[in-house]
Amino acid sequence: MIDLLATHYNYLMFVALVAIGLYGVTASPNLVKKVIGLNIFQVGIFLFFVTSGYVDGAVPPVVHGDVAGTYASPLPHVLILTAIVVGVSLTAVALALIVRIYDAYGTLDEEAIREVQTE
Amino acid sequence: MTEIDSLRPLAAVLLPAIGILTIVASHRRPNVREGFTILTALGTFGLVASLVPATLAGTTHVSRLGTFVPGIDLTLSADPLGMIFALLASALWLVTSFYSIGYMRGLDEHSQTRYFAAFAGSVGAALGVAFASNLVALYVFYELLTVATYPLVAHDESDTARKAGRKYLTYTFGGGVAVLAGTVLVFWTTGTVAFTPGGIADLASTDPVAARAAFALLAGGFGVKAALIPVHSWLPDAMVAPTPVSGLLHAVAVVKSGVFGIARVVLDVFGPETAGNLGVGLPLAAVAAVTIVVASIIALRQDNLKRRLAYSTISQLSYIVLGLGLLSPAALVGGLLHIPAHAFMKLTLFFCAGAIHVETHTDDISDMAGIGKRMPVTMAAFAVASVGMAGLPLVAGFVSKWYLLIGSLDAGNAVFAGVLLVSGLLNVGYFWPIVYQAFFQTPEDADSKPLVEFPIGGARVRTDGGERSESGERSEDVERDVSGSEPETAGSEEVPINTAEPVDPDVDPDVEPSESEGRIEVDARVEEDGEYAVDRHPSDHLGDEATDDGTDSHDADPDEGASLTGAGDDDHHGHHGGPPASGWERRGFGDESTWFMLGPITVAAAGAVALGLVPRGMVFLALVQRVVAEATGVVF
């Protein structure tokens, strides 16, 4: 068990982040904090990817002509670069929507908005 | 038997479809529109008729439209069995078209364009049902028929009509679902669904459980439109439709598509032999027998003419199903021959009911005493058709019943012969009073009709026992219907008033609708309490003939009674039915109605007689015999 903890620590942290993020999205009453949760959720997944590309003692995959030596796998990095940009785009849209929702309802509390809506 | 490629079956199906377009396009010019209806009907009939010689000679015209879904071709073929139905539907459509014009104009109905278009669509779909050469193609047109008929059922746009339409859709789509499931089972077990005279060979050797399940699903599904008890109750409710619809669709095209579907299943999917081996014929026959008797008994207690005819239809349709279930060659001939026989007779009866409605706004039998004076030709035709319904010689019904009797004896089930005889008596029982009082009574001296008011034999055995078990199933409907017309409490308050009402032999037969509605409430209430109006009203109380008739027959089925009154209110356009205060005036021959109505009535009645006098001359018997010969190998 201790061994597993030592060798798979990143993955445990990935599960932790995903859990925290999902909890944040579903449980936070405040819309902004839901978006924060969403970001944490995504970063958890990024950690999963980046860890998968890591090799002990590896250096960043910048190759100077010859390929001797240990490099981290470049593909996960590429994927995550794309995903980070996607994530920030989503955050921007979500926040724009939140501004508009606030303008209409005067609150960012989910419960309060639901009450306003049913009235 | 040879097949030749031909576009004629396709054309016969497409012509009504084109007719729809022309009818809709000419919606601003009613005369042109009706012209198109007649023209389309004529053309369709001509096309179908032109296929008859070839079919009799053993040549089948086939239109291949390509593959519908892989493994299943969308093919229309004018085989003998299909021709029976197609010829019948197209011929009677022509007759009904004229009648429709008279009826719709006579009543100044709304949405006539929709009516005629949907009518053409229904007939086109019925022809598709007739010519479909496999179960899937049949299913396609079967469902289209449902959709096309729906606007006609709900035509009235009243609550009752909408409710009836909803019920119609629910029942028939439910049946369609069963048909689809059965079709899938057949396809799965045999890899084909094509109709083969004598049955699909593989079905004989397949797992009997799957085969029986398929048969049950198919027969049960088609049985909905064939109005087998206990899935019949959409049909009486659908009587809220205009009478030509009740006539052509609810006595010929739609209900017969169900019967026809069962015929296809028995003859061309399973084949009589396989069906016999699987032992599925007998249960079908048993259901049919029960339907025949129970529906006849319910019919006895209906005061509304169209409703009585509807129950009569339910009963008569099961003659056909009985013939198909018995599986013996003679019974098959009888059953199939009853398709046209019943069509001509029942169409006549509905036409008469419609003519009476248009001319006098009378719907209830109890209001019809002496009406023979007012509408002599109509009632004469009615009498002729009634005689045929009862199965008396010289009219169509006799020939088919004769074959059915022979067939049931052949099949070794004398009990079914007994059912047929009893049913014949019941037919006399519910048609004779109408004819009798129309010609031989006046509104004043009309006596009560014991079969309607008393339980048979005076015992407490409710004659609509079969109906009760069924109505339990849809008690929700009943309750909604009843409470829909008026709150129930209102009814209970009226109970004492009703019983205390003085017995007045001169009571005005012109029943106020509101009053009659109140009474329905009363009776519905009574029935829910488990007590029957008959018990509360001693027999000596039945002096106030007409009025009480109405009430009591409503009592037979509160649901139907309530909806009927509603329908009546809407149909009447503010008029009341029943004889005028001075009694029915005497009208001369041809003076009673327009020839748009009388013509079709006489033609239909003549057809019924011709079918009885010269069955061989009317093509149908020849077609039926060919069908049975192909399916069983027995040549008559």
Next chain:
Amino acid sequence: MTPVSTSLAVILTFAVLAAIAAILLRDVLNAIIAFAAFSFGIAVAWILLAAPDVALTEAAVGAGITTVLFLVTIAKTVRPGGERLFERIAWRSVAIVAVLVGALLTTIRSLPAVGSSEAPVATSRITEYYLQNAYPETGVENVVTAVLAAYRGFDTLGEATVVIAAGLAVLLVLRQEAYV
């Protein structure tokens, strides 16, 4: 199997704690600050995982732009007044999360150890191919850049599209309220 290096473990633990704080802190500004700390921690973790490009982007985008966006948003809205410091726990969400966590935890044992050179990703012919051929084929030393721009350029086109779509979306959403 070498254990995960201590510094990585520490920084990840820090990030997780910051994330918990971001979710549980009731005041949104506090939560945003905790989130910025979390992003920063994660950026460091990327460096330790030999992913400097990702680290740079994370620092710029995650810790930088995203935090600014959050701050702008709460500047345009009102922070909820907080008499309590932390949120209440929503047990229904805990249940949902527990399902996911349970499912993911069962897989941990099957995942290759962190940094294993035998892992399929490390030995994949694709990884090999990129390391071997990226420079000769594209002339770019940084393999990540080469793959991003060339081999998976279609992804990058998509990425750009996402950015355009997001920009337009913000315009569409805010223009109606005459914010822009």
Next chain:
Amino acid sequence: MTDAIALLVVVPIVLALVPIALGRLWDGAGWVAAALAALAHLGLSVTVAAKVISTGRFTYAVGGYTPPFGIELVADGISATLVVLVSVVTVAVVLYARRAGPDSNSFYSELLLLTAGISGVFVTGDVFNLYVFIEITGLATYALVATGRSPAAALASLKYLLVGTIGASLYLLGVGYLYIATGTLNMADLSTQLQAVGYDSPLVLTGFALLVVGLAVKSALYPLHTWQPGAYAESPDSVTAYISALVSTAAAYALFRLVYAVFTPAFDAAVPFALDALVVLASVSVVVGSVLAVLQSDLKRMLAYSSVAQFGLVIAGFAVANATAVTGGLVHLVGHAIMKAGLFVGVGALAGVAGGRTVDDLAGVADRAPVVSAAFAILAFALVGVPPAVGFAGKWHIVLGAVEGGRWGVAAVAVVSTLLTLAYFARVVERMYFQDAPAATADTVSGPDATATADTDAALTPDGGESGSESTDDAKTTGTSGITIEARIVVVAAAVGAVVLGLFASDLIAVFEPVLEVYFQ
């Protein structure tokens, strides 16, 4: 002409920039660019389809980098059909939006980006690239939903964004699991690698579960559908028509591709419970979706729940996992897109006449908008599964496939779904045709009071005589003025399309067949 497949994605993106660039100078730039892009897309998709039909499946390596190192695009009978579907729906919606709005250049740009995203989902052969396109699709959809005027639209959009992003992220995590197990992202490569890794590996199973759940969120299966009714109901009509036709369709197709092109039927054989679970999820979706649809009074919500049920049916077909049922699922996928788009445009059009979007508002609308009402009714019955419309063809194969596969539950659910669908459509059609419009409604829509009363009277007075028909005539001219010619064209085209596609379903199936043959040798 294999470049056409990449251009399907690139052209809309490029043309989406036009309104951004020219928007300040020329108000009409958006619509013109969208119309051009839609037509160009149609041309390209037809080119791709023609090539697939003449020479069969082909692949395209983007930028000339050989897969699995570069990204691969795949055109086969199914993806070609679906990109043609995208073109057709785009053309129709752009036409409809010309007058129905929302009339802004950004809207058209966003619509084109959505087109690009959906096209990408259909053609890509790379699981991560698929994620990118799913996100483009999602992001553009969130934006389009938010173009609704009401604040509720923004709320619905945000909810969609949160749920949708969770779904997409779960998908991404699933990709991660597959990647960590195999080290590759190319679909074709993955399918061989996965077999090597072993289908019962916990990593592969988890990956499968995450992919399926992620895409089930996107295609709105119960109980992951929560984003959908709000999103459909609050969007402008043209947006609802577009996203209902294509967005969930894209997710369902992605699911199909993953299950069959990546995991292959061998996975099902090795781990039968995976698809069994999906069958249950989908069947529940059919029943619950239909029941919820019956309970709705708002038409757009009703149609939204109807989508929950119909996608349940589609995915049930996929999960039954034999050629017949999958064919049925695909046919229903295409058919549903056409029917649902037509129905939503129909609701939009009829709402203009009826003055509202609830079931009751449609009372008597058939008298005032006969053409659109008829088309709407045809589409409704087509979706119910009345033959020969396309709804039947799909259902037939699903039922048949379920029976072949011994999945009697699915067969029963699919068959009964006919009645369930009927349950929510019959009441609408009934109101349209057999109930008179409440006088108040007629007043508010038909303008001057005098004509308005004439309108309602028209329903009551018989049209048998000449005078009667005149009043129907009146009703037509005044009543239908609320419906644009574009809307009419689109709804009627959808109705005709649903029937024609049903009649030629066997040809559609013939196009799918070679693809499925590979999966189910």
